[in-house]
Amino acid sequence: MQVKKPRTPYDVCIVGSGAGGGMAAYMLAKSGAKVVVLEAGQMWTPATDGAMLKWPYDSPRRGASTKDKPFGEFDGCIGGWEIDGEPYTRAPGTEFSWWRARMLGGRTNHWGRISLRFGPDDFRGKSIDGLGDDWPISYDDVKPYYDEVDKLIGVFGSHEGLRNAPDGIFMPAPKMRCNEVLVKQAADRLNITCVPSRLSIITKPLNNRPPCHYCGQCNRGCSTASNFSSSNVLFPPAMATGNLTVIPYAMAREVTVDARGLATGVSYIDKQTRTDKHVSARIVVLAASALESARLLLNSRSTRFPNGLANGSGQVGKYITDTTGTDVGGFIPRMVDQVPHNHDGVGGAHIYMPWWLDNKKLDFPRGYHIEVWGGLHMPSYGFMGGIQHYPPGGGYGKSLKEDYRRYYGATVGFSGRGEMIPNDDTYCEIDPTVVDQWGIPVLRFHWKWSDHEYNQSRHMQETFRSLIHEMGGEVRDPMPTRAQGFGLATGGTIIHELGGVRMGSDPATSVLNGRCQAHEVKNLFVADGGPFVSQADKNPTWTILALAMRTSTYIAEQRKQGAL
Numbered sequence: 282m283q284v285k286k287p288r289t290p291y292d293v294c295i296v297g298s299g300a301g302g303g304m305a306a307y308m309l310a311k312s313g314a315k316v317v318v319l320e321a322g323q324m325w326t327p328a329t330d331g332a333m334l335k336w337p338y339d340s341p342r343r344g345a346s347t348k349d350k351p352f353g354e355f356d357g358c359i360g361g362w363e364i365d366g367e368p369y370t371r372a373p374g375t376e377f378s379w380w381r382a383r384m385l386g387g388r389t390n391h392w393g394r395i396s397l398r399f400g401p402d403d404f405r406g407k408s409i410d411g412l413g414d415d416w417p418i419s420y421d422d423v424k425p426y427y428d429e430v431d432k433l434i435g436v437f438g439s440h441e442g443l444r445n446a447p448d449g450i451f452m453p454a455p456k457m458r459c460n461e462v463l464v465k466q467a468a469d470r471l472n473i474t475c476v477p478s479r480l481s482i483i484t485k486p487l488n489n490r491p492p493c494h495y496c497g498q499c500n501r502g503c504s505t506a507s508n509f510s511s512s513n514v515l516f517p518p519a520m521a522t523g524n525l526t527v528i529p530y531a532m533a534r535e536v537t538v539d540a541r542g543l544a545t546g547v548s549y550i551d552k553q554t555r556t557d558k559h560v561s562a563r564i565v566v567l568a569a570s571a572l573e574s575a576r577l578l579l580n581s582r583s584t585r586f587p588n589g590l591a592n593g594s595g596q597v598g599k600y601i602t603d604t605t606g607t608d609v610g611g612f613i614p615r616m617v618d619q620v621p622h623n624h625d626g627v628g629g630a631h632i633y634m635p636w637w638l639d640n641k642k643l644d645f646p647r648g649y650h651i652e653v654w655g656g657l658h659m660p661s662y663g664f665m666g667g668i669q670h671y672p673p674g675g676g677y678g679k680s681l682k683e684d685y686r687r688y689y690g691a692t693v694g695f696s697g698r699g700e701m702i703p704n705d706d707t708y709c710e711i712d713p714t715v716v717d718q719w720g721i722p723v724l725r726f727h728w729k730w731s732d733h734e735y736n737q738s739r740h741m742q743e744t745f746r747s748l749i750h751e752m753g754g755e756v757r758d759p760m761p762t763r764a765q766g767f768g769l770a771t772g773g774t775i776i777h778e779l780g781g782v783r784m785g786s787d788p789a790t791s792v793l794n795g796r797c798q799a800h801e802v803k804n805l806f807v808a809d810g811g812p813f814v815s816q817a818d819k820n821p822t823w824t825i826l827a828l829a830m831r832t833s834t835y836i837a838e839q840r841k842q843g844a845l
């Protein structure tokens with residue numbers, strides 16, 4: 282993609298080009314605003330830069346991970362849990378990991394494309410069970426934008442009429458694969474709701490994008506733009522407006538303000554020349570990912586904002602959350618020695634299980650959904666590791682090869698993805714002593730799970746084990762104990778981190794208003810996961826996109842009226 286030379290002043294400066302930044306850039310450039318995007322990573326064009334069509338034998342590494350591709354060298358996203366010269370720290374006793382992307386499109390280049398709307402209850406959890414906080418907006422406020430996102434980007438699914446897992450404007454969902462049919466039968470017998478997945482992959486042509494051809498390599502980025510990433514769906518049309526400038530390798534340092542306390546632009550490091558630069562803009566939109574946007578605000582200190590920009594409430598960095606998660610895999614003897622059959626499909630499961638129970642009858646609040654894995658996908662580096670545990674797997678030579686063929690596809694697994702309740706002990710702040718290689722102070726994390734999350738994880742483990750047993754399968758790993766946190770994944774590792782710049786009606790307890798506009802700085806907005814008040818059990822990105830579209834629509838209207 283062509284990179285244009287910066288020109289100033291811009292109408293809008295957006296920091297970050299992932300889900301939120303991509304949507305804001307698309308909407309605002311389309312509205313006629315002159316927009317600049319500062320992106321800390323490199324440019325990326327999935328059609329030419331991606332590895333969708335590569336075979337494992339095309340690389341001597343066979344696709345094994347590299348330093349900046351921890352999920353495998355063919356993966357679509359450059360970034361990782363650790364980035365050279367850009368550390369973060371953890372308070373004593375805290376376990377937390379932070380996955381950061383560094384490229385145009387951010388994490389949308391390899392996300393799982395699970396595209397779920399939040400339901401009506403997800404915006405008003407406190408009113409239902411007294412925990413956390415309600416959002417200042419409701420499902421009805423966001424619904425029109427979910428609808429527009431569905432139409433613009435495309436999502437498949439089925440109409441189920443589930444109250445708190447609202448239907449969207451769906452394209453037809455692909456058929457279940459063989460292993461998924463067996464999972465669905467077991468779920469039906471256990472009265473667990475199991476329905477077609479909702480993934481932002483198109484199964485019909487849309488805006489000159491061809492439908493998916495079922496190569497199953499979505500995490501590598503789609504060369505035909507049949508799945509969604511900001512880099513392949515939002516940036517090309519935004520660039521075509523002529524209103525958008527993208528500055529890659531631009532690491533934002535802080536938002537600058539004038540004497541009136543209004544944002545004037547963003548100062549950044551040009552990573553290629555290692556020099557300080559500044560871009561002026563009338564409006565600033567932060568979309569650097571939830572926690573990085575909190576970091577930017579905390580680092581934007583001035584006489585007027587000594588605790589960080591828009592942080593008079595002291596709420597920036599507070600009430601951060603991640604999805605809860607735990608997994609169980611099982612061996613299914615009836616799937617051994619499968620008759621070769623067509624297993625084509627998208628890069629992800631064709632079914633999932635939305636939350637189906639009533640928390641009033643359980644010892645934890647809020648729900649989780651279940652993601653399904655297994656099947657006959659293209660083998661990749663390290664596939665079927667642990668074959669020696671299959672009866673009587675392992676060995677050497679011919680018998681080992683035969684075991685690989687016999688047991689290939691005979692495993693299924695389940696991952697729970699649930700709602701964490703925000704708490705006072707889970708937050709991020711600026712580390713008082715550590716800076717990154719650009720001299721920018723880094724974040725220090727504090728993380729604490731409560732029994733809400735541990736009990737939920739225990740329930741996930743028990744449910745997944747019953748599903749596997751119901752399929753006639755065997756689970757090798759013992760049930761994790763309370764001391765092992767019932768298998769609850771470390772904070773941050775589900776990579777759905779949210780909050781830290783939350784919205785609310787009261788400026789004393791929130792950073793943004795219901796339009797994602799800073800209470801204290803009217804030309805400052807946040808368009809990533811930072812404004813979220815609660816997590817919900819749904820993966821967050823469809824809501825990030827809908828909110829970014831809603832915020833951008835508001836900005837465009839306000840510009841038209843001369844209010845911004």
Ligand SMILES: Cc1cc2nc3c(=O)[nH]c(=O)nc-3n(C[C@H](O)[C@H](O)[C@H](O)COP(=O)(O)OP(=O)(O)OC[C@H]3O[C@@H](n4cnc5c(N)ncnc54)[C@H](O)[C@@H]3O)c2cc1C
Binds near residue numbers: 380381809
């Ligand atoms: C493997 C994986 C699977 C996932 N699967 C799903 C899923 O199925 N469904 C779902 O809903 N979500 C999923 N997610 C989460 C999803 O990717 C994120 O919710 C989403 O990308 C967040 O969008 P964002 O715009 O906030 O941030 P990002 O996509 O992370 O984009 C932020 C951008 O800002 C840039 N940036 C950061 N700091 C700065 C700075 N200081 N200056 C300039 N630029 C900066 C980064 O380089 C990056 O490009 C998944 C994530 C991963 C990693």
Ligand code: SF4
Binds near residue numbers: 483493495502503628
């Ligand atoms: S499975 Fe479909 S959407 Fe995914 S990479 Fe292949 S063609 Fe693209």
